[in-house]
Amino acid sequence: xxxxxxxxxxxxxxxxxxxxxxxxxxxxxxxxxxxxxxxxxxxxxxxxxxxxxxxxxxxxxxxxxxxxxxxxxxxxxxxxxxxxxxxxxxxxxxxxxxxxxxxxxxxxxxxxxxxxxxxxxxxxxxxxxxxxxxxxxxxxxxxxxxxxxxxxxxxxxxxxxxxxxxxxxxxxxxxxxxxxxxxxxxxxxxxxxxxxxxxxxxxxxxxxxxxxxxxxxxxxxxxxxxxxxxxxxxxxxxxxxxxxxxxxxxxxxxxxxxxxxxxxxxxxxxxxxxxxxxxxxxxxxxxxxxxxxxxxxxxxxxxxxxxxxxxxxxxxxxxxxxxxxxxxxxxxxxxxxxxxxxxxxxxxxxxxxxxxxxxxxxxxxxxxxxxxxxxxxxxxxxxxxxxxxxxxxxxxxxxxxxxxxxxxxxxxxxxxxxxxxxxxxx
Numbered sequence: 001x002x003x004x005x006x007x008x009x010x011x012x013x014x015x016x017x018x019x020x021x022x023x024x025x026x027x028x029x030x031x032x033x034x035x036x037x038x039x040x041x042x043x044x045x046x047x048x049x050x051x052x053x054x055x056x057x058x059x060x061x062x063x064x065x066x067x068x069x070x071x072x073x074x075x076x077x078x079x080x081x082x083x084x085x086x087x088x089x090x091x092x093x094x095x096x097x098x099x100x101x102x103x104x105x106x107x108x109x110x111x112x113x114x115x116x117x118x119x120x121x122x123x124x125x126x127x128x129x130x131x132x133x134x135x136x137x138x139x140x141x142x143x144x145x146x147x148x149x150x151x152x153x154x155x156x157x158x159x160x161x162x163x164x165x166x167x168x169x170x171x172x173x174x175x176x177x178x179x180x181x182x183x184x185x186x187x188x189x190x191x192x193x194x195x196x197x198x199x200x201x202x203x204x205x206x207x208x209x210x211x212x213x214x215x216x217x218x219x220x221x222x223x224x225x226x227x228x229x230x231x232x233x234x235x236x237x238x239x240x241x242x243x244x245x246x247x248x249x250x251x252x253x254x255x256x257x258x259x260x261x262x263x264x265x266x267x268x269x270x271x272x273x274x275x276x277x278x279x280x281x282x283x284x285x286x287x288x289x290x291x292x293x294x295x296x297x298x299x300x301x302x303x304x305x306x307x308x309x310x311x312x313x314x315x316x317x318x319x320x321x322x323x324x325x326x327x328x329x330x331x332x333x334x335x336x337x338x339x340x341x342x343x344x345x346x347x348x349x350x351x352x353x354x355x356x357x358x359x360x361x362x363x364x365x366x367x368x369x370x371x372x373x374x375x376x377x378x379x380x381x382x383x384x385x386x387x388x389x390x391x392x393x394x395x396x397x398x399x400x401x402x403x404x405x406x407x408x409x410x411x412x413x414x415x416x417x418x419x420x421x422x423x424x425x426x
Contacts, residue, residue, distance in 0.1 A: 015095050023153045024155065026156070027157075028161065028268075029333075030163075031160065031163060034160075034163040034164070034333075035042050035169065036335075037257045037258075037259070037260020037261055037264075037336075038256045038257060039107070039168055039169040039172070040260045040263050041173075041247075041257075041259035042169055043085035043169055043172040043173060043262075044061060044247060044257075044259075044266070045244075045248065045251070047176070048243075048247060049092070049118055050121035050125055050335070051240055051243075052241055052244060053088055053089075053118070053122040054093045054129065055123035055236050057081070057085040057087075057088040057123065057124045057126035057235055058129060058130055059080070059081070059085065059222075059228065059337035060085055060227040060228040060229060061080055061081055061225060062129050062132075062220075062352060063228060063232065064225040065125075065133045066136055066285050067138075069137055070137075070192045072194070074134060074193065074194050075195065075196055075197075076196070076218060077221060078130060078193060078194065078215045078414035079196035079217075079218055080221055080222060080418075081127070082127070082211065083218070084126075085123045086123065087125060088122060088123075089120065092118045092119050093115065093118050094118070095289050096115040097112070097115050097116060100115055103237045104259055105246075109251075110172070111169075114128045114169075114173055114286030117173065117177060121176065124184055125180060127184055128180065128184045131184065131191060131193055132147070133148075133149075134193050135187070136285055139179075141221075143191050144190075145370050146190060147183055147186040147191070150182055151239060152176075154178055154182040154183070155176055155179025156179075157175075158171075159172050159174075159176070159178075160176030160205060160325055161175075162174055166313075168336055177345050178257070185206070195264070198401045204293040227367060227369050228364075229336075230369075231369030231370055232369045232372070232373075234373055235369060235376045236376075237371045237380070238380050239376050240364075241325055241380065241381070244380050245380075245384070246262060246266075247263060247266065247385065247402060248263050249387035249388070249396075253396070261336065261339040261342065262339070262342060262397075263338045264339045265342040265346065267318060267349045268328075268339075268349075280308055284301060287304075287328060288362060288419075292366065296421055297421040298362060298366075299416075299420050301419075302415070309354060309358060309359070310355060312354075313350075313351050313354035313355060314351065317348065320343050320344060320346070321344055324340040324341075324344045324347070325337055325340035325341050325344060328340030328343065342393075342397055345398050346401050347374075347402050348405055349405050349408070350403065352408035352412075353408065355406045355408075356411050359415045360411065362418045363415065366418045366419075366421060371414060373409065378402065379407050379414035382403040382404065382407060383400060387400060
């Protein structure tokens with residue numbers, strides 16, 4: 001892989017990502033002036049549950065699609081994900097409604113409608129992730145970028161319009177679901193992936209059993225890629241849960257307003273990862289797999305990617321570190337200045353996350369999912385310790401950022417070793 005080729009692909013994905021992220025970022029100052037921290041906090045918790053459950057819904061098999069380029073194998077993958085996504089969606093909505101009926105304190109801020117729609121958000125997100133993984137496997141970065149733009153723009157415009165009409169937190173939820181649906185429809189129309197074939201009998205059976213039945217091709221596919229659901233799935237579930245734990249625990253220990261402030265902080269500091277690092281990751285996925293299959297290692301792709309991420313991430317991290325309190329107050333309103341103080345604390349962690357997250361894909365490429373799982377367990381324990389410790393909001397966030405940053409340094413070292421294929425087989 002040449003440097004020019006790498007940056008060409010990154011630019012293609014980045015162009016779409018900028019479009020996909022521009023609308024939400026432009027809409028954020030309007031949203032923060034039309035709804036308070038409490039409403040934003042409740043919506044962010046809902047989004048967190050969807051993000052975690054969507055990972056379970058795919059069994060992480062959308063990642064395996066990058067490795068399988070044959071059309072029939074990818075068709076089987078779509079069939080498996082459609083089934084598992086349907087099952088998980090029903091379980092998530094049903095479980096949330098039951099927990100709310102039993103009076104679970106963590107769900108008191110959520111309405112019955114929001115809980116019932118958790119499954120819809122989960123299913124749409126899982127199917128979209130799988131379709132975009134198909135695009136990556138065929139280097140269809142431009143089409144994937146356009147689909148992302150359609151979805152993101154619809155979410156932003158829908159939420160703003162519904163808030164203007166007085167929908168408050170319900171508007172955030174409805175706009176998100178509408179945008180997810182539009183994004184998935186756009187991806188399917190643009191990419192035309194090999195979806196599973198359902199005849200009349202198979203379609204009725206699928207509909208009646210909600211995807212509980214797996215045929216011989218689906219079972220074979222599951223066992224051939226068992227490492228993804230045995231190791232990658234728990235690891236990624238832990239990672240997603242760790243990403244949402246601060247929000248949940250802050251709400252429990254410091255109140256709904258603090259949770260809303262942290263939710264905005266998290267949205268802003270994660271923007272560089274969503275916008276830039278995710279674009280680099282889409283290219284790194286394909287190039288690392290090709291290099292590993294050809295040379296037995298992917299150190300060259302790793303070095304290119306590391307340099308690109310460091311170059312792209314250093315500037316945003318410095319801006320957050322130096323100016324975030326004033327910027328938050330100016331952009332989002334004076335009521336959100338404290339969110340900027342939290343962003344300043346998280347700035348170094350933001351840079352490390354920006355670099356390490358895309359490079360972690362080498363664990364999947366090299367089949368070292370066990371290493372990734374052990375690291376995720378350590379991160380989960382560190383997060384619990386940081387937020388269960390007594391202290392102020394700022395102290396808890398500082399302890400969390402410090403422990404997380406140390407673990408990311410370890411993670412980068414391990415991923416570099418794996419990229420050179422130097423570690424003992426897992």
